[in-house]
């Protein structure tokens with residue numbers, strides 16, 4: 209079986225991790241956990257992008273060597289992954305030898321094949337964006353857009369990769385493989401970009417202008433420029449691991465789809481004779497309170513502060529529930545509170561507490577076996593069957609927000625079932641028929657809670673483990689088996705209480 213190999217973008221380390229970085233890790237983690245639960249062999253890579261002018265400048269501004277600078281920041285990204293309970297198998301840093309070696313091998317190979325050539329280049333250069341600009345990007349009055357900062361005209365010799373000669377091959381590949389760019393509507397954007405003739409790609413910077421990069425193996429007066437170095441991480445991390453490459457999914461933000469991931473990367477690989485990834489999944493961007501995220505204006509969410517205050521699963525849940533993969537979304541504290549209170553604390557939290565409380569009160573803390581089954585149980589079981597059947601395909605299609613909505617509708621239905629059966633009334637009756645229904649209702653609510661929470665496992669793994677723990681349950685077989693309605697909890701001892709989502713004292 210081919211390994212399901214999934215990656216995130218590697219983050220620039222010229223600042224601390226922010227919500228956008230956190231989201232991408234969580235989204236990729238949810239996919240990785242889901243695929244593992246579905247029985248795939250998964251390999252999950254994330255990491256940091258540590259070369260380039262901005263990093264060189266940030267290091268200089270602090271008066272430290274670039275290596276010392278990145279060595280200080282990269283651990284913050286690793287720490288973020290740990291705190292967010294990201295289940296990555298590896299974390300690659302582009303300053304590692306294993307990475308630099310592979311970048312050099314690929315560059316040398318392309319150079320030997322004549323795919324890389326040296327030429328004089330004259331053009332407009334933006335230091336802020338670290339890129340040469342195309343004339344068509346100018347404003348109507350001839351000035352350059354604000355985002356480029358100071359733009360100067362320069363002439364320099366550089367190395368170029370023959371991107372243009374692969375243009376038609378890429379267009380054909382995208383048209384023949386509708387799963388290559390996801391969500392599918394984004395392929396249109398890529399094809400639009402490819403409808404104009406491609407320029408060859410400048411892949412170097414002279415050392416006197418940029419020192420902080422990987423020296424070209426065939427000309428040490430130059431270093432590799434950003435994308436050739438960064439993109440190669442996906443391959444360099446697994447080159448020694450048989451059966452892992454090609455990647456199944458590269459998860460990235462929409463800003464780096466065109467041209468780097470959808471154009472440069474497949475062409476680079478194809479030119480090297482390496483298989484190209486199966487799919488690139490581009491997610492949308494988070495704004496905060498309706499505006500662009502910005503540290504300088506204070507419109508910022510520190511993901512780890514959020515985790516400290518509300519717990520990791522509250523953040524994971526919100527990110528996945530709120531954003532439709534591919535679309536942009538807004539992070540507002542008010543909306544976070546609505547979901548935290550109504551969905552996590554009240555709906556799910558209450559179901560857990562009621563189940564424990566009533567099993568303790570009416571069944572000596574032990575989940576009873578099911579007695580006679582009535583319409584209420586049949587109806588709830590039918591809701592479960594429908595939820596189960598709908599959620600898996602939704603997750604397969606990355607529609608996690610809709611999947612979560614369905615799971616929570618099932619949790620709501622379970623709470624409604626409890627209201628309907630009212631075990632607290634049945635518990636007061638001495639009629640043996642009522643006692644039998646009481647047993648059934650206790651067993652049914654516990655089983656529904658076990659199942660509903662099992663479906664949430666990829667999104668809020670720690671919480672699900674807690675819920676299963678207080679129900680005295682240890683998952684023992686495949687996830688698919690675990691999702692079958694049955695009597696796995698009969699005879700299990702439950703805990704007294706469990707506060708899953710307490711009301712925090714402080715609002716971030």
Ligand code: MSP
Nearest residue numbers: 217218219220228229257438439460461492493494
């Ligand atoms: N280093 C490059 C990626 C190289 S991949 C071979 C880079 N780094 S980044 O730190 O700027 O961004 C890392 C990822 O975070 C990107 O996929 C980017 O889209 C994502 N996000 C950055 N800000 C974001 C939001 N505000 N919202 C959602 N994701 C965002 O680009």
